[in-house]
Amino acid sequence: MRKVVKKQVLLQGNEACVEGALMAGCRFYAGYPITPATEIMEIMAEKMPETGGVFIQMEDEIASLGAVIGASLAGMKSMTATSGPGFSLMQEHIGFAGMAEVPCVIVDVMRAGPSTGLPTQLSQGDVMQARWGTHGDHPIIVLAPSSVYEFFELTVQAFNLSERYRTPVILLVDEVVAHMREGVILPAKNSLEIEERPHPTVPPEWYIPYADPGTGVPPMPAFGDGYRYHVTGLYHDVRGYPTVRTDEVEPLIHRLFTKISKDFDRLQWFDAFETEDARVTVIAYGCVARAAHRAVRQAREKGLKVGLIKLKILWPFMRRTISGILANSQKVLVPELNVGQISREVKRVNESRCEVVTLNKVDGTPIKPAEILQKLGEIYS
Amino acid sequence: MRQTEHLVHKYLRSSKRFPHIWCAGCGIGIFMQALIRVIDQNEYSKDDIVLISGIGCSGRLPVYVDFNTLHTTHGRALTFATGIKLANPRLKVITVMGDGDAVAIGGNHFIHAARRNVEIASFVLNNSVYGMTGGQSSPTTPYGVITASAPYGNLEPDFDICRLAEAAGAVFVARATVYHTQLLDRLIDKALKKKGAAVVEVVSQCTTYAGHFLKLKSPVDMMKWQKNNSVTVEKAKQQSEAELEGKIVIGVLVDRERPSYHEQYQSLLAEKSKI
Ligand SMILES: Cc1ncc(C[n+]2csc(CCOP(=O)(O)OP(=O)(O)O)c2C)c(N)n1
Ligand code: SF4
Ligand SMILES: [Mg+2]
Numbered sequence: 001m002r003k004v005v006k007k008q009v010l011l012q013g014n015e016a017c018v019e020g021a022l023m024a025g026c027r028f029y030a031g032y033p034i035t036p037a038t039e040i041m042e043i044m045a046e047k048m049p050e051t052g053g054v055f056i057q058m059e060d061e062i063a064s065l066g067a068v069i070g071a072s073l074a075g076m077k078s079m080t081a082t083s084g085p086g087f088s089l090m091q092e093h094i095g096f097a098g099m100a101e102v103p104c105v106i107v108d109v110m111r112a113g114p115s116t117g118l119p120t121q122l123s124q125g126d127v128m129q130a131r132w133g134t135h136g137d138h139p140i141i142v143l144a145p146s147s148v149y150e151f152f153e154l155t156v157q158a159f160n161l162s163e164r165y166r167t168p169v170i171l172l173v174d175e176v177v178a179h180m181r182e183g184v185i186l187p188a189k190n191s192l193e194i195e196e197r198p199h200p201t202v203p204p205e206w207y208i209p210y211a212d213p214g215t216g217v218p219p220m221p222a223f224g225d226g227y228r229y230h231v232t233g234l235y236h237d238v239r240g241y242p243t244v245r246t247d248e249v250e251p252l253i254h255r256l257f258t259k260i261s262k263d264f265d266r267l268q269w270f271d272a273f274e275t276e277d278a279r280v281t282v283i284a285y286g287c288v289a290r291a292a293h294r295a296v297r298q299a300r301e302k303g304l305k306v307g308l309i310k311l312k313i314l315w316p317f318m319r320r321t322i323s324g325i326l327a328n329s330q331k332v333l334v335p336e337l338n339v340g341q342i343s344r345e346v347k348r349v350n351e352s353r354c355e356v357v358t359l360n361k362v363d364g365t366p367i368k369p370a371e372i373l374q375k376l377g378e379i380y381s
Numbered sequence: 382m383r384q385t386e387h388l389v390h391k392y393l394r395s396s397k398r399f400p401h402i403w404c405a406g407c408g409i410g411i412f413m414q415a416l417i418r419v420i421d422q423n424e425y426s427k428d429d430i431v432l433i434s435g436i437g438c439s440g441r442l443p444v445y446v447d448f449n450t451l452h453t454t455h456g457r458a459l460t461f462a463t464g465i466k467l468a469n470p471r472l473k474v475i476t477v478m479g480d481g482d483a484v485a486i487g488g489n490h491f492i493h494a495a496r497r498n499v500e501i502a503s504f505v506l507n508n509s510v511y512g513m514t515g516g517q518s519s520p521t522t523p524y525g526v527i528t529a530s531a532p533y534g535n536l537e538p539d540f541d542i543c544r545l546a547e548a549a550g551a552v553f554v555a556r557a558t559v560y561h562t563q564l565l566d567r568l569i570d571k572a573l574k575k576k577g578a579a580v581v582e583v584v585s586q587c588t589t590y591a592g593h594f595l596k597l598k599s600p601v602d603m604m605k606w607q608k609n610n611s612v613t614v615e616k617a618k619q620q621s622e623a624e625l626e627g628k629i630v631i632g633v634l635v636d637r638e639r640p641s642y643h644e645q646y647q648s649l650l651a652e653k654s655k656i
Contacts, residue, residue, distance in 0.1 A: 027468075028464065028467070028468055030463075030464065049646075049649050049650055049652075049653035049654060050653050050654060050655050051654070051655070051656060052650060052654045052656045054467045054468060054646065056463070056467060058460065058463075058493070059489050059490065059492075059493040060489065062457060062460065063457070063460040063463075063489075063490055063493070064460075065460075066453065066454070066457045066460025066461045066463075066464065066490075067460050067461065067463045067464030067467075068464060069461055069464065070433075070451075070460070070461035070462060070463065070464025070465040070468065071464035071465065071467065071468035072464075072468075073451065073461075073464075073465060074431075074464070074465045074468035074469040074472065075468065075469065076468040078464070078468075092454055092457075093454065093457070096453065096454055222469070223431050223449040223451075223465060223469065223472060224428060224429060224431075224449065224469050224471065224472050225428075226428045228427060228428060228447055228448055228449050228450075229449070229450075230394075230443065230444050230450045230451075230452070231450065231451045231452065232444070232451075232452035233452065233453070233454060234452065239396055239397075241396075241397055241398065241444055242441075242444065242452075
């Protein structure tokens with residue numbers, strides 16, 4: 001149970017993100033200005049020195065994530081925040097952090113793209129980039145809040161997951177959630193579970209940096225702790241040294257995937273509304289889930305048996321949860337502010353069980369409850 | 382010789398599979414030995430040293446030595462170095478970069494690391510070529526020569542790494558060659574002790590790829606060329622620009638004082654920190 005000590009405060013989404021980061025123990029922020037994410041940077045510039053942490057404005061987003069990874073290797077929980085164009089630049093180092101297993105948190109407040117796009121209007125266009133933006137096969141964890149409080153909560157969880165699995169974690173946020181203000185009650189600091197990366201328990205002579213301790217996540221010392229080891233973005237053996245041996249390459253990539261996939265059951269984060277008897281289920285995330293929530297309530301008032309699954313985690317895709325929905329509904333509706341990125345995944349796991357209907361908007365404006373309601377009316381039978 | 386053997390056992394990683402990847406006669410190993418020698422002379426704790434590289438033949442250096450080592454991405458070693466130094470100012474942070482690494486793809490990071498003046502000792506192994514990818518032109522390839530990517534001759538002028546570092550604000554800038562090992566040791570020593578951004582350009586030979594376009598057949602020829610073409614900073618002061626054309630000016634070029642970024646950040650912390 002959450003112990004409430006503070007009274008309600010009015011926070012902007014980006015402000016709530018900073019509160020979450022501070023509560024999670026973030027002590028290093030490096031970034032480059034870009035709307036609609038800049039508030040996170042500006043608040044961090046003020047707060048980091050107050051908390052004994054480090055803030056630095058870097059020369060670009062590649063440098064920002066490089067500095068974040070460096071600070072994390074030196075033992076600090078670290079993060080950066082950006083929007084589409086900067087997120088594109090960060091892809092190289094997202095891959096590095098994944099390969100070298102360096103915990104870090106990256107916030108992408110999406111704006112309509114491609115390129116400079118529609119600065120800085122609403123979009124959910126980076127869902128696939130967050131999944132596959134960096135080259136090569138790799139796992140990734142991507143969280144998507146749909147309210148100010150959730151932005152706070154999922155920022156804490158982003159740090160927890162990145163520490164637990166030693167992996168980059170991306171918070172994919174839309175402009176509405178980043179900029180709107182809501183009253184929230186922040187939990188007391190010690191009421192939240194804060195996770196730390198596993199540390200080695202053996203003396204340095206016995207430490208083998210990339211050996212699997214059984215959990216898939218090797219313990220990680222900080223540079224300067226006395227455990228001298230090698231970190232590289234090359235495929236490496238258990239000591240961290242570059243290798244091209246197939247019997248070393250394959251186990252590494254396998255472990256990088258399975259350290260997360262073994263916990264897929266723990267990573268089904270969603271909220272369900274009125275889904276038990278739903279004939280049509282809406283699957284949505286971010287600000288679209290808010291519109292969908294209202295549309296579902298209105299449809300219920302009219303007697304339609306419809307429900308909503310609000311996704312809080314986009315990647316790894318919640319196959320188990322979504323399969324359950326697809327098995328129990330006649331139709332699903334996937335409204336999104338892109339040409340159909342999560343709906344592709346829904347169709348992929350659907351295996352023709354039910355009809356998947358999409359509702360897409362890519363003009364920089366929100367999907368309104370009335371539009372979802374109308375669509376529900378059209379497809380309901 | 383005995384001294385060297387001893388250093389090899391003390392600083393090279395016994396758990397690393399050798400041989401190393403460098404070609405016979407390459408200059409990178411000479412620099413590696415000099416770096417180890419100076420670190421040993423200064424009795425720095427291995428635990429406090431973080432050695433960071435980018436990508437290229439030079440980028441492979443850290444894996445062989447027993448420090449905290451980090452092999453980053455092409456051109457971006459300084460960004461990681463900045464994060465590490467600010468997160469733990471107690472650490473001695475050293476970067477090793479290639480010429481393409483430091484001033485082509487990493488040029489922007491190079492400029493801003495110098496401007497910011499974070500205490501990082503940087504060594505740019507300038508072999509005038511992209512070694513690792515097979516001999517293409519780099520920003521320090523001489524004008525007119527034929528390279529793998531300039532089959533009709535290089536149309537771009539070459540770039541003075543030290544002048545860039547100076548203009549961008551580095552507080553210590555120097556140049557040596559791998560032929561002048563005693564000077565190299567002295568410059569490494571000064572760079573490691575400098576409180577701020579220090580840059581040493583280390584002119585090195587890529588015998589495999591740069592040798593042919595410089596019309597120098599063997600590693601020995603290349604090192605003789607370094608010897609015969611170098612002019613000390615002191616002598617250079619007495620020479621005209623025409624006389625210095627094509628020469629390598631070696632020695633300390635800039636040594637000045639300016640508050641480093643992390644010193645300033647520490648004062649900010651002392652003032653603002655509420656913990
Ligand atoms: C982003 C990116 N672009 C290109 C490459 C390919 N690449 C690897 S090393 C290298 C050039 C290396 O030249 P230099 O920095 O001078 O180092 P050297 O090998 O000469 O020591 C290039 C272009 C890469 N690894 N990453
Ligand atoms: S290619 Fe050139 S720079 Fe690379 S190891 Fe060989 S000689 Fe050295
Ligand atoms: Mg080179």
